[in-house]
Each structure stands twice: as structure tokens, then as C-alpha cells.
Amino acid sequence: MATPLSADRALRAFRDEGLTIREYGLWRSHNRNHKGPWGGVNGVVIHHTAGRDSLRLCYEGTSGLPGPLCHSHLSKTGVVTMVGWGRCNHAGTFAQNAHDAVVAERSAHPRPDSAEPVDGNRHYYGIEVENLGDGRDWYPSVQYDAAVRWAAALCRAHGWTAQSVIGHKEGTRRKIDPRGPVGRPDGPAFDMDRFRRDVQQRLDGAASSSEESDVAISDADAKKIARAVWETDGIVGVSWGSETNPEWKPESVVNHIGEVTRENRGRIKALQAAVAELAAQGAARDAILAQLAAGGGLDAAEIRAAAEAGAQAFADRLGDALTTEA
Numbered sequence: 001m002a003t004p005l006s007a008d009r010a011l012r013a014f015r016d017e018g019l020t021i022r023e024y025g026l027w028r029s030h031n032r033n034h035k036g037p038w039g040g041v042n043g044v045v046i047h048h049t050a051g052r053d054s055l056r057l058c059y060e061g062t063s064g065l066p067g068p069l070c071h072s073h074l075s076k077t078g079v080v081t082m083v084g085w086g087r088c089n090h091a092g093t094f095a096q097n098a099h100d101a102v103v104a105e106r107s108a109h110p111r112p113d114s115a116e117p118v119d120g121n122r123h124y125y126g127i128e129v130e131n132l133g134d135g136r137d138w139y140p141s142v143q144y145d146a147a148v149r150w151a152a153a154l155c156r157a158h159g160w161t162a163q164s165v166i167g168h169k170e171g172t173r174r175k176i177d178p179r180g181p182v183g184r185p186d187g188p189a190f191d192m193d194r195f196r197r198d199v200q201q202r203l204d205g206a207a208s209s210s211e212e213s214d215v216a217i218s219d220a221d222a223k224k225i226a227r228a229v230w231e232t233d234g235i236v237g238v239s240w241g242s243e244t245n246p247e248w249k250p251e252s253v254v255n256h257i258g259e260v261t262r263e264n265r266g267r268i269k270a271l272q273a274a275v276a277e278l279a280a281q282g283a284a285r286d287a288i289l290a291q292l293a294a295g296g297g298l299d300a301a302e303i304r305a306a307a308e309a310g311a312q313a314f315a316d317r318l319g320d321a322l323t324t325e326a
Contacts, residue, residue, distance in 0.1 A: 001040025
């Protein structure tokens with residue numbers, strides 16, 4: 001058994017693995033430690049949320065099962081949000097044979113016994129991966145990759161192999177998670193043996209953000225990428241949405257460019273700052289455009305031209321941020 005990582009040490013491990021991390025509420029002190037001990041820890045449990053818009057639920061829980069319901073929540077976009085640290089209501093009780101396989105880091109994980117004497121909340125870290133769990137909802141590649149990185153970060157920090165990672169369905173007969181296709185709607189089913197192989201492959205390499213070098217791209221290419229993202233996410237004219245992305249969010253720029261230029265991590269940090277500035281100015285910009293239209297200060301064509309000029313200018317700023325050395 002291992003001593004659980006401190007909150008700060010866990011954050012470093014996740015970020016060193018190349019994850020985008022957010023912090024929710026008072027997550028560092030949000031736990032169920034008053035109900036029992038946390039640790040020593042033996043492994044990592046992968047869950048699916050069985051619902052959408054599940055972040056708040058994972059933090060607060062329900063009257064029958066108070067939160068936190070996991071240590072981390074993983075969105076469809078690959079963003080990991082910290083919701084608790086300490087004992088969490090995520091695993092419940094586990095079968096002894098399933099737990100023993102994790103402790104011994106065996107390559108074969110048996111079907112769990114019906115008896116469940118092991119306190120899983122004490123001995124495991126847990127992540128809730130956003131998915132309906134209906135067998136049809138799929139895990140985008142960026143989400144699956146983030147789950148692999150999250151598990152690898154904890155295994156790397158503790159010196160564990162990937163055999164210390166199990167799905168909730170492998171610890172108890174009561175659960176079916178994680179479930180659903182991976183990579184695309186008709187992709188292969190989420191398979192824990194494959195998941196462990198992917199985690200081990202990552203462990204056999206180096207932690208990405210601290211040891212992988214940036215791949216150089218030209219200023220022109222960076223601006224093309226920024227412009228393509230801008231147009232794809234529908235931030236043109238007086239409309240802040242498009243048919244392909246009617247509810248644009250600042251993260252979409254970061255996530256899209258992060259996929260295209262994954263190794264340009266230092267530059268993406270500068271890009272995030274620029275996008276955050278845009279988000280802060282969005283409401284004011286909308287109000288100004290509304291006032292102009294209502295007051296008759298500009299006609300529709302002039303408003304559209306001004307907005308498109310602003311879009312082009314910000315696209316150029318995105319490109320400049322992306323090509324700025326960290």
C-alpha cells in the first residue's frame with residue numbers, strides 16, 4: 001500500500017503528463033475522510049458518469065450518496081476537473097479477489113466474487129469519465145487519451161504498473177462501467193485490457209509536458225490554424241455561433257489547436273491566455289453591437305464588416321500567441 005499523493009503533488013503529476021487541469025470549488029479539502037480512512041492506496045478505478053452535465057453532481061453528490069463522487073471528472077473535451085481529494089464515494093465495496101489482483105499487479109483480472117469485503121473508497125483513486133454508459137455514447141479520442149494520461153500519472157507517481165488500473169466493473173459485479181465505443185460512434189468497445197496496454201505504453205515512455213520537445217511550425221501555418229479554428233467555431237460576423245458549433249466556448253479554440261499541434265504546449269499556454277481575454281470581453285462586445293443596431297449608428301452591412309474585421313484581427317492575435325515561445 002502507498003501513501004496517497006498530496007493535492008499539490010497530484011496536480012504536478014497530472015500536468016507533467018500533459019493534462020489540462022481545472023479546479024472546482026474547495027476540492028482540496030472536499031472529501032469523506034470523516035467516514036473512514038483514505039489510504040494506503042493500491043490503484044486507480046475508471047468510471048463513467050452515466051449522464052451529461054455531471055460535473056456538479058460529481059462534486060455535490062446526492063442526499064443518498066454525498067459527494068465527492070470521484071477525485072477527478074473528465075469531460076468529452078479531455079479537460080480534467082478536480083472535484084475532491086481524500087476519501088471519495090466512488091468505488092464502494094470491492095471483491096477480495098479483484099483487489100488482490102490489483103495489489104499483486106497481476107496481468108489477469110478475474111471476474112469479481114459476489115462477496116465484497118474490501119473498502120474501495122479507502123484504497124483507490126477514481127475518475128468519472130463523462131459518458132451516458134448506454135453502450136452507444138462514444139468516448140472521443142481526446143477524452144480517451146486524457147483518461148490514459150490521468151491513470152498513467154498516478155501509476156508513474158507511485159511506481160505502479162498499468163495492472164494497478166481497473167474498471168469499476170472489474171471490482172464489483174454491481175457495475176458495468178466503463179462502457180461504450182472508443183474513438184468514433186462505431187469504434188471498438190471500451191476494453192480495460194486495451195486501456196491498461198495503452199497506460200503501460202505511456203508509462204514505458206516519458207511524461208509528455210516536461211520531456212517532449214516542441215515541434216516548430218511557421219508563423220504562416222500558425223495563423224492558418226488559428227483562422228481555421230475561428231471559422232470552424234463560427235465566430236464570424238454578428239453571430240457567435242454556426243450550424244456546426246452553435247454554442248461556441250473559448251475552450252474549443254484551445255482544444256482544437258491542441259489536437260492539431262499537440263507538441264506545441266508552451267505556445268498553447270500563451271494561446272489560452274489570449275482566449276481567456278476574448279471570453280472576458282465577449283459580453284461587452286455583444287452589448288455594443290446590440291446598441292449599435294438598435295440605435296441606428298451603423299447599418300447591418302457596416303456592423304457585419306466591423307465584426308468580421310475584428311474576427312480577422314483576433315485570428316491574427318491567436319496566431320501570434322501560438323508562435324510565441326514559452
